Amino acid sequence: MKKAIEIKGITKEYKDFTLGEVHAEIPCGFATALIGANGAGKTTLIDILCGVTGKTSGEAEYFGSMTDIDDDSLRNRIGYCSSANFFPMDWTLKTIANSMELGFDNFDRARFAELCKRFKLGDPAAKKQKKLMKLSDGNKMRTYLAAVLARDTELLVLDEPASSLDPLARDLLCDMFREYLSERDGERSVLFSTHNIADMEFATDHAIFMAHGQVIEQGFVEDLKQKYILVHGDGMIADKAKPLMLSFTGNKTSFEGIALAENAEMLRTYDTAIETPTLQQLSVGILRKAEENAEK
Template sequence: MPIIAAQGLTMRFPGVTALDDLTVAVEPGVTGLVGANGAGKSTLIKILLGLLPPTSGAAQVLGLDIARDGARIRERVGFMPEYEALPPDVSATEFVVHMARMSGLPPTAARERAADTLRHVGLYEERYRPIGGYSTGMRQRVKLAQALVHDPQLVFLDEPTNGLDPAGRDDMLGLIRRIGAEFGISVLVTSHLLGELERVCDHVVIIDGGRLLRSQAVEAYTAASGSLVVEVEEGRDRLGQRLHDQGVAVRPEGRLLVVDIADEETYDRIRDGVADLGLRLVRLEQRRHHIEEVFAVGSEQPHPVPQGAPR
């Protein structure tokens, strides 16, 4: 049974259509929601939380109707907003306990859950410091903790890696993987960095101008291509020239050679070339597609991704 199901969702503001007859179903697991700024991602999340009534259409979250059961949906769903909304003069413990109490947990259970959740997100040692003295990465972890503290069945994470350096992004992505794999909580995560979604998501939903562009398993996006990636320590150009002279389609790409697979003999030619030239082979693997390629394909469709979409 889908955890999210939308049927013909439309949301119109004066002069703007944020969602346009959107129909999509999301199964349990970690799902990425992709779209350019203004594509309707934040509007969709507000509607699914029962905070914003759509102009038309219907949707269900965890089997509950958004029009009638908004409060019950918010009891079972956690939300990590993109925007900064943390009080600077209270500690992470005080804030997360307060959010647990707001979700209906009694005082003792709220304190226990807050301590456990802050430990899970890596803030246990810093939990009594005022949030105002936290780094961007620590504040993002506080927002994640408050979304998880009431043990929801589903969490909405809106751009959780915003403002983080590469190490911070890796840490946050690791936490998202744990939420889905270890805690058994389904996740709907938005990001404009599509490579991040390839790393953590089971499924990706792409919307464009409020309409569904694609909904598909990540494995389908990232299927193996018809090319090989070859990396040698030195002698890239010599190997490339040899393969070219043998009629193999090859092109340099940074330190790599990208070789089109014509037949099984392509592998033999690469192996023999490396051996005959006395090169050290670092990597030989089949290239995989990336989610970004969907936007290049989508730009040729009747509803192109608008300028500024992530590529």
């Protein structure tokens, strides 16, 4: 399968945190979610991939051939934005358009105006402009999204785009992802990070799970849903089921967690309820398992 990015052993050393080695793939033509708790290293990884932060070692291969993020032809193909303070706070829609137009070769003013209208942000060509600092967090994020989507790119990389958005705006964001992917069928990809996948489930094709600076699981969502099962059971049989489960929480009334699908038959004999997990349930299970391992 074609890859938008192949991450080959990237590491980053800080005084108090180490990322990697990260080996992962961002498939081309799909939306990939980078899922992990706060402090898992999602932002560091995204920043490295977009040339915002330097890496200590390793390499990333973009679009099957390019490896130098300082190459402008690569930077132009990637549409990146962070969630907090992406632009100086005294900037307006107009300043953003002026700056973006020079900062990238593919910024389209007309499209920016159209997206601003769609996101109800105002008119970037209007005389009277509102400074970013006067906007709510949600509208700031919408502004960043309008700016990055106004560029004709092949890969969107968004750091926590949904966290400050209200439910309606999240729905719109999911629509924007699908529209972006569909506009050039199979040639465009999306990578976004989130610590809460619940509202983004139906816009996620591929998932990469991170904890403590490491990738702990990755794959296409449909495949992961076949690999893992969601298990519920009565507290009475918890002791018997626990060794077969990957993550486990419970009390004397009931327990739940995820397990590998290959253990489904065995767990069924203990009279447990077995279901296909949602991506949200899967995330909780996988991340909880990582926490349990870290505590050991």
